[in-house]
Amino acid sequence: MRVSIVVPCRNEAAHIGRCLDSILATEHPRAELEVLVVDGRSDDATRTIVGRYATRHPMIRLLDNPQRIVPTALNIGIRAAAGEVILRMDAHAVYPPDYVPKLIEALRQTGADNVGGRVVTLPDGPGPVARAIALALAHPFGVGNSYFRIGARTMREVDTVPFGCYRRDTFVRFGEFDEELVRNQDDEFNHRLVRQGGRVLLVPDVVSDYYARGSLRQLARMYYQYGYFKPLVARKVGAVLTVRQLVPAAFMSSLAATAIWSWFSSLGLVAFTGLAGSYALAVAGSALVAGRRFGLRCTAALAASFVIIHFAYGAGFLRGLAGHWSTRRRERLDPSQVALSR
Numbered sequence: 046m047r048v049s050i051v052v053p054c055r056n057e058a059a060h061i062g063r064c065l066d067s068i069l070a071t072e073h074p075r076a077e078l079e080v081l082v083v084d085g086r087s088d089d090a091t092r093t094i095v096g097r098y099a100t101r102h103p104m105i106r107l108l109d110n111p112q113r114i115v116p117t118a119l120n121i122g123i124r125a126a127a128g129e130v131i132l133r134m135d136a137h138a139v140y141p142p143d144y145v146p147k148l149i150e151a152l153r154q155t156g157a158d159n160v161g162g163r164v165v166t167l168p169d170g171p172g173p174v175a176r177a178i179a180l181a182l183a184h185p186f187g188v189g190n191s192y193f194r195i196g197a198r199t200m201r202e203v204d205t206v207p208f209g210c211y212r213r214d215t216f217v218r219f220g221e222f223d224e225e226l227v228r229n230q231d232d233e234f235n236h237r238l239v240r241q242g243g244r245v246l247l248v249p250d251v252v253s254d255y256y257a258r259g260s261l262r263q264l265a266r267m268y269y270q271y272g273y274f275k276p277l278v279a280r281k282v283g284a285v286l287t288v289r290q291l292v293p294a295a296f297m298s299s300l301a302a303t304a305i306w307s308w309f310s311s312l313g314l315v316a317f318t319g320l321a322g323s324y325a326l327a328v329a330g331s332a333l334v335a336g337r338r339f340g341l342r343c344t345a346a347l348a349a350s351f352v353i354i355h356f357a358y359g360a361g362f363l364r365g366l367a368g369h370w371s372t373r374r375r376e377r378l379d380p381s382q383v384a385l386s387r
């Protein structure tokens with residue numbers, strides 16, 4: 046079975062080599078494989094590195110993505126793909142040799158329309174901050190019940206998977222990725238797929254290693270963008286996809302409301318203190334339990350990572366709610382400023 050792997054990327058010089066090396070080590074027959082790296086006009090060495098791989102391995106092709114955002118990259122790759130199966134892979138991850146065969150087998154056995162595995166989040170560097178960010182992105186307190194991050198014991202239907210594996214006709218039946226969604230385009234696509242009778246399946250014994258962001262600033266930027274585009278997804282599909290999307294914004298709103306109330310009422314002060322104190326205790330407790338074996342600096346950075354994930358996402362969600370649902374104006378981030386990898 047011919048498989049087309051689509052790798053959207055931009056400025057991934059630090060990661061694209063090991064990603065391609067892991068793909069080339071696949072147990073799927075090379076004669077039935079093509080790798081389409083769709084680059085968003087990187088201004089680092091990404092294109093040069095991919096060009097070298099393409100010279101040595103004709104199955105690898107470098108495609109140009111003038112819009113520089115993920116959904117256009119995916120659609121360019123889908124249109125250029127020759128395979129019966131199309132598999133999205135992230136340049137920020139590496140994959141075991143059995144990754145492609147296992148997903149193809151799951152697709153065949155289950156009849157699902159989109160199958161994917163779970164990710165093991167690794168630090169993007171040796172320091173305590175990088176370690177803490179990786180821990181936060183795999184912790185239920187950080188990311189909620191996102192099964193592809195925290196794991197699952199058995200194969201199960203889910204709302205989304207990180208790197209989907211699809212039959213080619215899936216995109217004929219359900220359409221392509223929405224190019225207005227700089228982030229969260231996979232959430233909208235999977236909701237559209239399920240709403241029209243399709244199935245999204247998590248295969249827990251299929252695992253990839255994902256390298257998290259290396260700094261708290263990058264983490265904040267990424268989660269702000271995730272939050273910012275969630276209301277637009279909700280507007281498009283006419284529903285909130287999961288309750289966990291609402292929690293950070295609801296908490297921030299409650300915190301702000303009780304803070305204002307506390308200026309006028311002692312009851313408000315009690316409410317604000319209770320809310321803020323409970324959250325601080327939850328942050329500290331979760332960080333201590335998860336980070337204690339990595340040292341005090343990692344534990345402190347883990348607490349900061351939890352706060353950044355929640356507040357950056359919540360702030361992005363609230364701004365996106367005002368912008369995307371406003372009848373007077375709709376805000377847009379400059380797509381060129383949005384990093385492509387997950």
